[in-house]
Amino acid sequence: MPPCKHTYTLPMVTRDALRALPKAHLHLHFTGSLTDATLRELAAEAGVRLPRGIVGGRPRDLTPDARGWFRFQHLYEAARHVVRGEDVMRRVVREAAALDRAEGSRWLEIQVDPTSYAPDVGGITPALEIVLDEARANSDEDFGVAVIVAASRTRHPLDARTLARLAAQYVGDDVGTVVGFGLSNDERAGHTEAFAPAFRIARRAGLASVPHGGELLGPAHIREVVEHLRPDRLGHGIRAVEDPVLLAEIIDGGIGFEVCPGSNVELGVYAEPDEVPLPMLFDRGAQIALGADDPLIFDSRLVDQYATAQDLGFSPHQLAELARSSVRISRMSAHRVSRVLADIDEWERAVRGTR
Template structure:
């Protein structure tokens, strides 16, 4: 089994239909019309958000969030993942009636449980949401910088790329950077290549979430490669959300051939009928990547991970072991 690592996953969007159905039963909610035959149902971006918000609303307590993280990471480990970073949202915590501290602590507990079971390493990236406004994003950055949870190692901005401007978020990223957090930002999904350029100009991230629309500007692709910025690419999500019409049109192979550092990720996996395992299978089937090339993608992710050097070294040493040396689901 190819060992895998994930850098781009929204934890509320990682809840499986089975787990959401169990939570709905717990809180006396009907899953119709959002889940049918064990699968999420949506038809466009509006109904996708409706299904997402319905499911997210079913995680309300610290134990709910601990269970969510444990459930997702344990499943990843079964598919050969040894590392995962997921995005958290203080705004979801407040909506659920929890403090950001309690929410983060609960997710950290879930990571710890999964690690005890599987050896899986996990970290959290606190995110602000673009369409919630600049002040909300700066508040998220202040929380990320001050919470001192050992598993909070990064800060990012997600949400509707068409809202606001990258220069509006400079202060938020300065707060996070000054606290020693890794920096990533969503750009180049719906926002076009210009959003990637603006991210590089104003935010100076080490990683960009998605970034695939950069392919529209060859000079920008060269800049990404030259600066060593890592792209957190989510191929199945891009197809399901119609960022690209087919895998034949997807720029992953062209970005990689141009020297860009690329990784494979699942975004909001059950909503896009995918898993991290499937993302690697898509790369093998549609992008003609062999085992050694896929392992190289995992290596890129670990090298770009927001972890201390001791943890990075331990993860890389696992990657370098002969396959038979890896025991258990990790």
């Protein structure tokens, strides 16, 4: 696909200004939020030897095919293997919140599959409650953390129903609650329609439907996800641009996109950042939230995604619009939405005032 770029004549804003831009972060995975330093420390404490390439090693030779995804999962599982027990789980949430605050995030929806951490804390219910409790502890009026419970495509769809029922017990629209239900892992695994009952359970409880789709696979897969899982937001969804009719249907249906340029490039979906069709989505009127996905693996965090957008030609006003969009398609409460949107307006006025 040829590069899709904006051009503009206004000066670029500084990285500090990008960091100061109020925004919502809607696509961040639990273990994937770790820093290299924390992972090294946890591995040393647990006596675990990390595989080559998980920290500090580049390139990682990740590709969007089955072999590349296996490599990615191998690295991710190695990291997850050291996230054991309540104290470490709390640390993951605490550090993710601190890093997001430092990058101007005003709202974080962190995604977790409690199944992965249940063996060390007594089950999926304690695992989820630990994450929720720490989310509350690291929230205040200026910054909030909520949780998305995600099932895995590589497990039986009945497991997804169990997780949906669990998530429904903690539904809310503020800090320390479950706000959405997702489906992650390899898009090629499982049958999308088999997970529809789990998403019906979640929707009836008032949870946002936020499945992954449209990064590794193209429009045909996205149509399956839209038809069977009825998403409020698509995790990625970037390859909808390959089918203009589908893209129009998604946008007209009010479905948001969680776009993660850093992971798109690191996984080889696009060879270079300037090939990521973020401008095309924006120009078509899509509601977009930029996300870091798995900073541990992809070596880029939230501000890096906004820096990529600026490199793709987004003006300060368009960057502000991306931030507004992330807030509007989040599940933060109405009073938080109003406050953050007002602060984005103030940021834009301040940036324009420096010209």
